[in-house]
Structure formats: C-alpha cells, structure tokens
Amino acid sequence: MSDFAPRVLSGIQPTGHLHLGNYLGAIKKFVAMQEEMPCLFCVVDLHAITAKLVQDDLAGQTRAIAAAYLAAGIDPERSVIFNQSRVTGHAELAWIFNCVARIGWMNRMTQFKDKAGKDRENASLGLLAYPSLMAADILVYRATHVPVGDDQKQHLELTRDIAIKFNNDFSERIEKTGLGREVRMGEEVVHGYFPITDPIIEGPATRIMSLKDGAKKMSKSDPSDLSRINLTDDADAIARKVKKAKTDPDALPSEAAGLAGRPEAENLVGIYAALSGETRDQVLTQFGGKQFSEFKPALVELAVSSLGPVTGEMRRLLDDPGHIDAVLKAGGEKANEIAAKTMRDVKDIIGMLHD
Numbered sequence: 086m087s088d089f090a091p092r093v094l095s096g097i098q099p100t101g102h103l104h105l106g107n108y109l110g111a112i113k114k115f116v117a118m119q120e121e122m123p124c125l126f127c128v129v130d131l132h133a134i135t136a137k138l139v140q141d142d143l144a145g146q147t148r149a150i151a152a153a154y155l156a157a158g159i160d161p162e163r164s165v166i167f168n169q170s171r172v173t174g175h176a177e178l179a180w181i182f183n184c185v186a187r188i189g190w191m192n193r194m195t196q197f198k199d200k201a202g203k204d205r206e207n208a209s210l211g212l213l214a215y216p217s218l219m220a221a222d223i224l225v226y227r228a229t230h231v232p233v234g235d236d237q238k239q240h241l242e243l244t245r246d247i248a249i250k251f252n253n254d255f256s257e258r259i260e261k262t263g264l265g266r267e268v269r270m271g272e273e274v275v276h277g278y279f280p281i282t283d284p285i286i287e288g289p290a291t292r293i294m295s296l297k298d299g300a301k302k303m304s305k306s307d308p309s310d311l312s313r314i315n316l317t318d319d320a321d322a323i324a325r326k327v328k329k330a331k332t333d334p335d336a337l338p339s340e341a342a343g344l345a346g347r348p349e350a351e352n353l354v355g356i357y358a359a360l361s362g363e364t365r366d367q368v369l370t371q372f373g374g375k376q377f378s379e380f381k382p383a384l385v386e387l388a389v390s391s392l393g394p395v396t397g398e399m400r401r402l403l404d405d406p407g408h409i410d411a412v413l414k415a416g417g418e419k420a421n422e423i424a425a426k427t428m429r430d431v432k433d434i435i436g437m438l439h440d
Contacts, residue, residue, distance in 0.1 A: 089227060089229050089266060089268075089280040090123075090229070091122040091123070091229050091230060092122060092123050092124070092125070092226060092227065092228045092229050092230070093118050093122055093123070093124040093125070093228060093229075093230045093231065093232070093285070094124075094125045094127065094222060094223050094226050094228035094230075094231055095111070095115060095124075095125075095126055095127070095231060095232050096126065096127035096128060096129040096132075096169065096222060097111060097112075097127075097128060097129065097150050098128075098129050098130075098132050098133050098136075099128050099129070099130055099133050099143060099146035099147045099149065099150050099168075100133050100136060100137070100140075100146060100305060100306070101146075101304075101305025101306050102305055102310075102313070102315045102316075102317070103149060103150065103153050103305070103315065103316045103317075104293075104303055104304075104305060104313035104314055104315050104316060105293055105303065105313065105314040105315075105316070105356065105388075105392070106292075106293035106294075106302065106303035106304075106313070107153075107305070107316070108153070108157065108316055108392070108395070109293055109356075109359045109360070110234065110292065110293060111232065112153055112154065112157045112159075113157060114232060115154070115157070115159055115164075115232075116157055116158040116159055118232070118285075119159060119160065119163050119164045122230070123164075124159075124163075124164040124165070125164065125165040125167070125226055125228070125420060125423075126154055126159055126164055126165065126166050126167075127167060127168065127169050127222065127420075128147045128150040128151055128167070128168040128169065128413075129168075129169045129222065130143060130147050130168050130169050130170045131169045131170050131175060131176065131218060132169070132215055132218065132219070133146070134211065135209060135211040135212045135215045136200070136212075138209070147168050147413075148403065148406055148409045148410070148413075149399075149403065151166060151168070151409050151412060151413055152399045152402040152403050152409055153316055153395075153399055154166050155398070155402055155409075155412065156316075156394075156395045156396075156398035156399040156402060157395055161412050161415065161416060165416045165419045165420050166412055166413065166416040167413055167416030167417040167419070167420045168413050168417065169222065171413065171414070171417030171420070171421070172225070172417060172420050172421045172424050173421075173424075174221075174225045174421070174424030174425060174427060174428045175218065175221050175222055175225055175424070176218070176221075177221075177428055178221035178224065178225045178424075178427070178428065178431065179214075179217050179218040179220075179221035181221075181431065181435070182217045182218075182220050182221050182224075182247050182251075183214055183217050185247050185250050185251050185254070186216075186217050186220075186243070186246075186247055186250075190243060190246065191213055191214065191216065191217070193239075194213075194216055194239060194240070194243070195239060196216075196239070196240070197212060197213055197216075200212060201213075216240045216243050216244075217243075217247070219240050219243075219244065220240075220243060220244040220247045220248075223241075223244050223282055224244065224247070224248060224279050224280075224282070224427075225423075225424045225427050225428070226420070226423050226424065226427070227279060227280055227427060228280075228282055229280050229282060229283060230282065230283050230284075230285050231244075231282055231283075231284060231285065232284075232285040233284045233285065233286065234292070238284065241282065241284050244282055245281050245282060247279075248277070248279035248280065248281055248282070249277075249281065251277075251278065251279055252265075252268060252275065252277030252278060252279060253275075255278070255434050255435070256275065256276070256277070258434045258435075258436070259276060259277060259278050259434055260276055262430075262433050262434055264278055264430050264433065264434060265277055265278055266278075266280075268280060268281060269281070278430065278431070278434060292355075293352070293355070293356060293359070294348065294349075294352040294355075295307060295312040295313065295352075296311060296312050296313065296314070296326055296327070296329070296330040296331065296352075297309055297311060297312045297330070297331055298312070298331065298348075298349075299331065299347075299348025299349035299350075299351065299352045300348050311326055311329055313326075314326055314327075314388065314392070316392065316395060316396055316399055317396055317399060317400060318392075318396065319396070320389045320393065323385060323388050323389055323392070324385045324389070327353075327381050327384055327385045327388065328381060328385070330349070330353060330381070331349045332349050332350060332353070332377045332381075333347055333349060333350060335347070335350075336373075336374050336375060336376050337350065337354070337369060337372050337373055337374065337375055337376075337377070337380060338350075338369060338373055339369055339370070339373030339374060340366055340369055340373070341354075341364070341365040341366045341369060343369075344365065350377075351365075353377075353380070353381075353384060354368050354369065354372075356384065356388070357380075357383075357384050357387060360387050360388060360391045361387060
C-alpha cells in the first residue's frame with residue numbers, strides 16, 4: 086500500500102510470569118515472522134510503570150522476557166531484541182504524539198476505562214497517555230506491520246489516526262524537506278512521513294483462556310498460579326495444573342461445533358490444537374466421545390514435550406544474565422540507529438533546531 090519497506094514491531098510488557106498464552110499467542114508467532122520480514126521485538130519496560138510505578142524487579146522481569154524470546158527461537162542476528170527504555174526516541178516521539186493526539190481520542194480508549202475503573206481521577210497520566218507511547222513505539226521505526234489481538238486493535242487504530250494527522254498537518258513541510266513517501270490513506274494517495282501501519286491479525290487458536298475459568302483470558306496478573314501454565318513450569322507443575330483445570334462432566338464432542346457453550350472444553354481443545362498445529366476438528370476426530378480423564382493425560386504429554394525445550398533453554402539463559410544483557414545492549418544500539426534517524430527527520434519536519 087506504500088513504498089515503505091516492510092518491517093514488524095511488537096513487544097511484551099515485563100510484568101508477571103510469562104505463560105502459555107503469551108507463548109502461543111505472541112512469541113511462537115514472532116519466530117515465524119522473522120522468516121518473512123525484518124522484525125524488532127521489544128520489552129516494553131516504559132509501559133510497565135503505567136500499571137505499577139514501583140516494580141519489585143523490573144530488571145529481572147525484563148531479562149525474563151528477553152530469555153523467552155531467545156529460548157523460543159528468535160535469532161538476535163536476524164531480528165532486533167531490545168528493551169524500550171534503552172532507546173530515547175520512544176519517549177521523545179511520544180511527547181510529540183501527545184501534541185498530535187486529541188484528548189477525546191484518549192478518553193475513548195476502552196482499556197483506560199477498564200484499568201482505571203471507577204477511580205479515574207486517581208489514575209496516572211501515563212495510563213491515560215500510554216496509547217500515544219504505543220504509537221511512538223511503532224512509528225519511531227516506521228513499522229508497517231504490528232501483530233495485534235482483540236484488546237489492542239483500538240490502539241493500532243489510534244496509531245493510524247496519529248500518523249494520518251501528522252502527515253496531514255505537516256504535509257507541506259514533508260514535501261519541502263523531501264522526506265515523504267507514497268502513503269495510501271483510503272482511496273487517496275499522498276506523500277507522508279509515517280506509514281499507515283497494518284495489523285497482523287492473530288488466528289482463532291491463539292486466545293488462551295484461564296485454566297480455572299474458560300470465560301477469562303489467561304493472565305500474568307491472575308492471583309491463582311493454577312490459572313496458567315508458566316513458561317518456567319517443569320513437567321510436574323504442568324501435569325498438576327492440567328489435571329486441576331476446570332472442565333464439565335460431558336464427553337468431548339466429535340466436532341468443533343459441539344464445543345459451543347462449553348468454554349473450558351473449548352479452551353483445552355484449543356490449547357491442544359495450538360500446540361500440535363492441528364485444527365480443533367482434527368483434535369476432536371481423535372478424542373471425540375472420550376472423557377477428560379483420557380484427554381488430559383494426552384494434553385499433559387503434548388504440553389511437556391512442546392514446552393520442555395523452551396522452558397529448559399529459558400532457565401539456562403536466566404542463569405547467565407550477562408549474556409541476556411549483552412543481547413539487549415546490542416539490540417538497543419541497532420534500534421537506536423533507526424529511531425535516531427526518525428527523530429532527526431521529525432525535528433526537521435516540525436522545524437526544531439538539533440545537531
């Protein structure tokens with residue numbers, strides 16, 4: 086849709102324990118993406134402090150995300166792995182985008198309403214404005230593609246709105262500086278500086294729900310450790326959690342349509358399908374008519390064999406924090422080269438004096 090070189094940007098917040106949902110819904114997909122186009126994978130430590138300002142071990146959590154990236158197969162020679170706060174362009178561009186975005190846009194963000202709850206007056210300004218920082222995370226690299234789930238679609242739409250407004254507001258200066266490229270906005274083709282980023286929509290098998298409640302998404306922040314399979318869990322822990330996972334008394338159906346209205350059954354079948362690379366119908370061809378007492382041991386065996394190499398490598402990496410720090414430092418230097426060029430261009434377009 087434009088002459089911008091394809092580039093992917095995605096990140097994970099370093100809070101709580103990484104779990105099976107993070108792996109299947111994001112990290113495993115990242116490994117495949119690096120085969121298709123240049124990728125930057127970020128640990129978004131600046132975003133972490135919007136949820137909780139004083140962190141117990143922000144450095145340790147950051148290393149854990151990086152270790153998961155590496156253990157899953159993201160290659161630091163092929164992709165850029167770094168933590169957000171190493172690259173000052175994120176925060177610098179976020180401030181400029183704070184001046185581009187409108188307050189009404191921010192007030193419509195449903196995640197702010199959900200996270201702030203009824204006590205919105207005591208929510209931090211960072212919580213309200215963090216979608217602007219997310220837009221900066223993407224556009225400081227002029228990323229053309231971003232993987233998004235249902236809960237992030239609205240933020241990517243805001244990113245697109247910010248890019249469009251910047252391109253429109255500074256159209257004459259973009260043209261004058263010669264920094265523009267062809268950008269398609271709807272039916273119109275204009276010269277803009279920022280791309281209109283496209284979403285990479287996650288597939289249906291990637292939304293992993295809580296093992297204790299099939300209506301709730303598996304979460305790092307759930308107080309019950311039994312609600313999730315952590316990426317650092319050993320075989321015994323995985324077996325115990327799957328055994329205790331909530332189910333219903335009925336046998337598994339013979340086809341996926343029969344999972345309707347059975348959220349826990351649908352979740353466990355979905356996990357099996359995602360780990361095996363099969364469809365739900367293919368899984369149910371094998372297990373339809375069987376009880377969970379037969380299905381759960383098979384799921385345990387599959388989960389242990391699939392996650393074992395990742396969890397083992399992740400533990401090994403976490404025992405060598407110096408190596409992880411070196412990867413993040415090298416990645417930060419690569420990321421900063423791209424971001425610094427963007428910030429020089431943006432300052433030229435706006436008319437700011439700089440070196």
